[in-house]
Amino acid sequence: MAKYENTGSKDTRSGFGEGLHELGKENENVVALCADLTGSLKMNAFQNEFPDRFVQVGIAEANMMGIAAGLTIGGKIPFTGTFANFSTGRVYDQIRQSIAYSCKNVKICASHAGLTLGEDGATHQILEDIGLMKMLPHMVVINPCDFNQTKAATKAIAAYEGPVYLRFGRPKVPNFTAVDQKFEIGKAVLLEEGTDVTIIATGHLVWKAIEASEILAEKGIDAEVINMHTIKPLDARAILESVRKTRCVVTAEEHQMNGGLGDSVAQLLSRELPTAQEYVGVDDSFGESGKPEELLTKYGCDTSDIASAAERVIGRK
Amino acid sequence: MSDIKHLENHASQTRRDIVRMVHAVQSGHPGGSLGCADLFVALYQSILKHNPKEWTMNGEGEDLFFLSNGHISPVWYSVLARSGYFEVSELNTFRKLNTRLQGHPTTHEGLSGIRIASGSLGQGLSAAIGASISKRLNGDDNYVYVLMGDGELQEGQAWEAAMFAGAKKTKNLIAFVDWNNRQIDGDVKDVLDLGDLGAKWKAFGWNVMEMDGNDMQSILDGVERAKSEGGPVVILMKTEMGQGVDFMMGSHKWHGIPPSDEQLAQALEQLEETLGDY
Numbered sequence: 035m036a037k038y039e040n041t042g043s044k045d046t047r048s049g050f051g052e053g054l055h056e057l058g059k060e061n062e063n064v065v066a067l068c069a070d071l072t073g074s075l076k077m078n079a080f081q082n083e084f085p086d087r088f089v090q091v092g093i094a095e096a097n098m099m100g101i102a103a104g105l106t107i108g109g110k111i112p113f114t115g116t117f118a119n120f121s122t123g124r125v126y127d128q129i130r131q132s133i134a135y136s137c138k139n140v141k142i143c144a145s146h147a148g149l150t151l152g153e154d155g156a157t158h159q160i161l162e163d164i165g166l167m168k169m170l171p172h173m174v175v176i177n178p179c180d181f182n183q184t185k186a187a188t189k190a191i192a193a194y195e196g197p198v199y200l201r202f203g204r205p206k207v208p209n210f211t212a213v214d215q216k217f218e219i220g221k222a223v224l225l226e227e228g229t230d231v232t233i234i235a236t237g238h239l240v241w242k243a244i245e246a247s248e249i250l251a252e253k254g255i256d257a258e259v260i261n262m263h264t265i266k267p268l269d270a271r272a273i274l275e276s277v278r279k280t281r282c283v284v285t286a287e288e289h290q291m292n293g294g295l296g297d298s299v300a301q302l303l304s305r306e307l308p309t310a311q312e313y314v315g316v317d318d319s320f321g322e323s324g325k326p327e328e329l330l331t332k333y334g335c336d337t338s339d340i341a342s343a344a345e346r347v348i349g350r351k
Numbered sequence: 352m353s354d355i356k357h358l359e360n361h362a363s364q365t366r367r368d369i370v371r372m373v374h375a376v377q378s379g380h381p382g383g384s385l386g387c388a389d390l391f392v393a394l395y396q397s398i399l400k401h402n403p404k405e406w407t408m409n410g411e412g413e414d415l416f417f418l419s420n421g422h423i424s425p426v427w428y429s430v431l432a433r434s435g436y437f438e439v440s441e442l443n444t445f446r447k448l449n450t451r452l453q454g455h456p457t458t459h460e461g462l463s464g465i466r467i468a469s470g471s472l473g474q475g476l477s478a479a480i481g482a483s484i485s486k487r488l489n490g491d492d493n494y495v496y497v498l499m500g501d502g503e504l505q506e507g508q509a510w511e512a513a514m515f516a517g518a519k520k521t522k523n524l525i526a527f528v529d530w531n532n533r534q535i536d537g538d539v540k541d542v543l544d545l546g547d548l549g550a551k552w553k554a555f556g557w558n559v560m561e562m563d564g565n566d567m568q569s570i571l572d573g574v575e576r577a578k579s580e581g582g583p584v585v586i587l588m589k590t591e592m593g594q595g596v597d598f599m600m601g602s603h604k605w606h607g608i609p610p611s612d613e614q615l616a617q618a619l620e621q622l623e624e625t626l627g628d629y
Contacts, residue, residue, distance in 0.1 A: 065484075065488070086488065087488065089484065091515060092514070092515070092518075094511035094514070094515065096473075096474075096477070096507070096508040096511055097477045097480075097508055097511035097512045097515055098477075099477070100474050100475075100476070100477020100478050100480070100481065100508065100512065101477050101478070101480050101481035101484065101512075101515070102481060103467060103477070103478050103481060104417075104467070104477065104478035104479060104480060104481020104482040104483075104484070104485065105481040105482070105484055105485045106481075106485075107408060107409060107410065107415065107466050107467070107478075107481070107482045107485060108409050108410075108411065108482060108485030108486055108488070108489050108491070109409050109485070109489070110484075110485050110488065112481075127471050128474060128477075128508070130471075131468050131469070131470065131471045131474060132467055132468065132474050132477070132478055135457065135458075135459060135468045136457070136458045136459070136467045136468045137458060137459070138467070
C-alpha cells in the first residue's frame, strides 16, 4: 500500500535548524539562544547570518531560560536550543516561574529527546519531558514526526503568542509529510483511515505507526492512524471522532507511559468515552546506550510493539 | 522641602504600609522590605525614567526594574501604588484571596509595574540580562535595574548570570545586592558565608561599588556613579534588616514573621505618617 513515501531520511533537528534560519530572515524579532550545542541543534545557519540576534550562553541552561524570559520584554521572540533533558528537567523551576507562570513568549526547542538519542545513554535520554512540560499551565507541547513537519512547526510557533515546548530528535528518520504543509498547533493529522483500531502516535513513532498499520492490514485489520503532533492542547475532537468509530485505541510515544501522550488520551477518554487502551512507551524505566533502533526494540517502542498492542486492544473491545 | 527630605518622608510612609500590610494578613516578609524601603523610594520617586499611568510590559524608552528576591513584595507594592501604578487602597488586598498583590509578585494577575514573576530565588538577574539585550537590539539605551538578596546569591543561577553579563559586557545593567547579612536561618556568614563578595563579582567581570542603602543621599549618589561606570555594575548595598523599627533590627528574626497588634502599634509609633495611611 505504502501511501506515505519516505522522500529521504533526515533528522528532525535539521528541520528545526532550517525553520529557525528562515524565521530569522522573515522576522527580526526572532532571537536564538544556545547553551554550547549550536552544531547539535543545527543553529549554525542562524548564528552565522544573524550574529547580533544569537546569544551563546555557554553551559548554563538555567540562565538561558531566564535570559529568554527577559528578552520577551521588549518584544523579542526567543528560541532556546539545547538537549531535551537540559531543556526541561534541569531547568524546570526556571521554566515554571519565569516562563510559564509569567506567560512569556519563549519557544523552548529541545533536541535529542527520547530513546533515539542512542549511544549517550540514560543521562541524556529524557523520557519524562512531555509530562513535565504538559503539566505546566499555559505551556503548549509539540512533538513533530519528521524533518518537514519539524520545520513547519518551528515556523508556526513563532506566530503563536505564548510559551511552547518543541520536542525533536537526533537520528535520521523517514521524511514523509508534505514540504509545503500548513502546521496547525493543536490540530491532529489523520494519516490513515480505518475502522478496527485507532493508533495515536507522536514524534518519531508516527512512522512506526504507519508501518504497523501496514502489518495489521496484511492480517485484515483496518487501523486508523493519527499523527498527534501537539500533545497540549490535545485535539479532543479528532480523538473522540475516531474512537467512536473504532472503539479501541493504541497510543505510541518515545516517552514514559507515565505522564505522556497516552495519559493525556486516557484522561480525555475516561471522561468522555471510556475505551480500551494500550500504551506503547517506556514502562517506568530509564534507557541505556545503544543504537536507536535497538533501543526502540528493547524498550517496546518498535513497529511490532504497536502492531501487537493493536491486536491486544481489539481483543479487549 | 528638600528632595532628600521628600524622599525620606515617603520612605517613612512606605515603612508604615509594609508593617500594616503584613500585620493585616498575619503573613509576609517585613524585615527585608523595611531594609530596602529607601532604595525603592529613591528608584521610583527619583531615579527611574518611567511612566506609571501608561505602563506597558515592554517599557520601551523607559528604565526597567526587576525584583529577584520577590518575598520583599510589600515594599514594592507600597512604592508602586504610591507612585501611581495602581490605587493605594489596593494595598488592603495584599495576600488575600483573588488579590493582584500575591504573596510573591506575579504578572499573572495583570498588575502594572510587574514584568516577571519572582519568589523562587536566583532568577531575576537572568531576566534583567535578557531585558537589557532586548533593549540593545531595539536601540533603546535606557537602564535595567535588578535587586537581589545577599542570601539569594547562594543560588547557582545567580552566578551563571553574573558570569554571562561579565563576559559579554552587558551594557546599561545595574544590579543591587541587599547586603544585610541576614537570611531565614540566621546570619548569611553562618548559614553559608559569601566570602569576599566584592572580589567575587569583580572576578566575574563586573564593576563593583558599595553604598549605604539606608541613606537617601548615598543611594542617589551611588546610582548616579554607577550609571557613569558602564558595563555591568553591581552595587553592594549595606542595609539593616527591619530598618526603621527598633525591635525588628539587629537579627534575622523578622525576615518572614508578622507583628502582633501590640508590636504593630509599637512599630507605627516609630514611623511618621507622612502621606496618609491606605
